[in-house]
Amino acid sequence: MxxxxxxxxxxxxxxxxxxxxxxxxxxxxxxxPAAAWWAGYLAKARLVALPDGRRMNLYCEGRGAPVVVLDxxxxxxxxxxxxxxxxxxxxxxxxxYDRAGYGRSSPGPAPRDSKAIVADMAAMLKAARxxxxxxxxxxxxxxxxxxxxxxxxxxxxxxxVLVDPxxxxxxxxxxxxxxxxxxxxxAAYAGLKPCAETPRPPERAKPCTLxxxxxxxxxxxxxxxxxxxxxxxxxxxxxxxFAQTDSEELEAARQGLGPTPLGEKPLVILTAGSLASPGLTxxxxxxxxxxxxxxxxxxxxxxxxxxxxxxxGSAHYIHQEKPQAVLDAVAEVVDAVxxxxx
Numbered sequence: 001m002x003x004x005x006x007x008x009x010x011x012x013x014x015x016x017x018x019x020x021x022x023x024x025x026x027x028x029x030x031x032x033p034a035a036a037w038w039a040g041y042l043a044k045a046r047l048v049a050l051p052d053g054r055r056m057n058l059y060c061e062g063r064g065a066p067v068v069v070l071d072x073x074x075x076x077x078x079x080x081x082x083x084x085x086x087x088x089x090x091x092x093x094x095x096x097y098d099r100a101g102y103g104r105s106s107p108g109p110a111p112r113d114s115k116a117i118v119a120d121m122a123a124m125l126k127a128a129r130x131x132x133x134x135x136x137x138x139x140x141x142x143x144x145x146x147x148x149x150x151x152x153x154x155x156x157x158x159x160x161v162l163v164d165p166x167x168x169x170x171x172x173x174x175x176x177x178x179x180x181x182x183x184x185x186x187a188a189y190a191g192l193k194p195c196a197e198t199p200r201p202p203e204r205a206k207p208c209t210l211x212x213x214x215x216x217x218x219x220x221x222x223x224x225x226x227x228x229x230x231x232x233x234x235x236x237x238x239x240x241x242f243a244q245t246d247s248e249e250l251e252a253a254r255q256g257l258g259p260t261p262l263g264e265k266p267l268v269i270l271t272a273g274s275l276a277s278p279g280l281t282x283x284x285x286x287x288x289x290x291x292x293x294x295x296x297x298x299x300x301x302x303x304x305x306x307x308x309x310x311x312x313g314s315a316h317y318i319h320q321e322k323p324q325a326v327l328d329a330v331a332e333v334v335d336a337v338x339x340x341x342x
Contacts, residue, residue, distance in 0.1 A: 035215040037082040042218055045078070047104060048128045054106035056124040057098040062089030066135045066158045066337050068330060069125070070096040073140030073166075074242075075235050077103040077226070079219075080139060084323045092334050095130055097121075101234025103226055112237035114144040114246045121149055122156075132156035135333050137326075139163040139319060141238065144246045147302070151253035151261055159266040159333040160303075163326055164316050167295035168247040177287030184279050189239070196232035208232065262303035266336040268329040271296045273312040305336075 045059035059078050060067075068088060072080040078096035088094040100108030100120055108116060125132070133156050138146035143165030150157040167173075175181055194201050195208035209227045214220040254261055271293055277285030293310060300306035309329075314322040 033084075033086055034082040035219070037086050038079070038214070038216055038219040038222075040086070041078060041082075042222060045104070046128075048124050050120065050123045050127060054100070054108065054120075055104075056100070056106070056120060057104035058095055058124060058128055058130075059085075059097070060093060060095040060128075060130065061085060062091070062093045064092040065131070066092065066133060066334060067130050068092060068094040068135045068137055068334065069121070069130075070094065071121070071136065071138040071142035071145050072096075072099070073142055074238055076139070077105075079103075079223070080317075081319060082215075084319050084326055087323075087327055088330055091331055093130075095125075095128075097124065099234070099238075101230055101237070107230055107234065110237055111241050111245065112234065113241040114148045114249050117145045117238075118149045118152060121145065122153060133158035133337075135159045135161070135330065135337060137161045137163065137330055138165065140316065141166050141242065143167070143299075144242075144250060148246075148250055148253055150265075151250070151257060154257075154261075157262075157265065158337040160262070160268075161326070161329045161333055162267075162269045162296075162299065163318050164270060164272045165296065165299065166242075167292075167299060168250050170292075170295060171243045173295065174288055174291055177291050178280055178284045180279055180284070189236075192232055192236055195227075196229050196236055198229045200229065260302060260304050260306075262306070264304050266333045267300060267303040267306035268333055269296045269300050269306070269308040270318050270325055270329055271308055271310045272315050272318060273310050274315050276315050 040061065041059045045057050047055040048058050049055055057078070070078070070081045070085065072078065077098040078085075081096045085094050085096055098105040099117060100106060100112065108120060125134070132153075135158055136146040136149060137160070140163070143162050146160060146162065146165075150160060171181065171185075194204045197204075200208060209224045211223055211227070214223055275285045275289040275292070277288065280288065293308070296308045300308040309325075311318050311322050311325045314325070319326040
């Protein structure tokens with residue numbers, strides 16, 4: 001499977017972006033924990049009805065407070081967290097979900113910007129009777145959702161872990177180090193569009209449903225069926241508003257909240273230690289990674305207790321490549337929230 005540099009898989013800024021076939025489940029999680037997670041997800045995830053009649057697929061495990069809510073990157077459903085959710089749930093209650101148009105969740109009306117996604121999150125958690133305040137854990141493009149949720153529902157957020165998060169206006173900022181980004185991103189878009197067509201072109205029928213091997217036959221069948229035209233349209237809808245609209249919404253929501261809008265809420269950012277850079281020179285890749293780290297350092301300033309940690313030996317999918325780093329960060333934030341409540 002090929003990769004493209006750009007916004008397509010939710011990295012949008014200097015890290016390897018999966019093509020449509022890979023974005024759903026790449027890179028593969030370790031077989032044992034992932035297989036156990038899939039068995040639970042397929043059997044126990046529930047469809048939560050929203051006020052408008054749509055349904056969101058929610059999978060929760062464990063008990064205790066605060067409830068941890070997992071939001072995935074572009075093209076990823078709850079399955080992105082297959083290698084870590086079970087272990088997180090030994091400490092507290094943990095909920096992962098499929099955004100509109102992914103997995104079993106109903107498609108959502110356009111635009112699929114962060115404002116719409118946050119509205120879905122809030123409605124879903126309320127309808128599911130999962131109590132806040134929450135610890136939000138978000139990967140890549142999901143960072144926009146988590147941060148906007150926090151800015152607009154501040155009392156409902158107790159802390160946050162952002163896993164190699166996308167950053168405001170990152171495409172513009174990354175262009176200084178990687179001027180090829182726009183052309184590479186446009187090429188990635190071109191590869192997605194045929195997969196969203198109904199009916200699909202015959203030559204795309206197989207490539208659009210391929211991905212890295214799943215840990216079980218049941219999981220493989222689910223992912224193959226889930227990669228229909230609606231799945232790709234959901235991806236295209238999300239990415240179409242990423243470069244500008246989502247950043248504008250975050251910028252507007254932050255106004256009036258002060259220099260540290262999250263106050264003293266615990267915030268841990270995990271940054272990939274390496275940059276997959278197809279199409280870039282080593283110098284461009286190194287420059288892009290420096291900007292990526294800088295943007296994450298700035299993001300840590302959202303809280304007086306914010307910290308950015310570079311995870312050596314990991315690329316964009318830290319929760320799959322270096323799961324212990326994510327498990328440790330979530331446990332740290334959960335413990336800090338519990339300590340503050342005493």
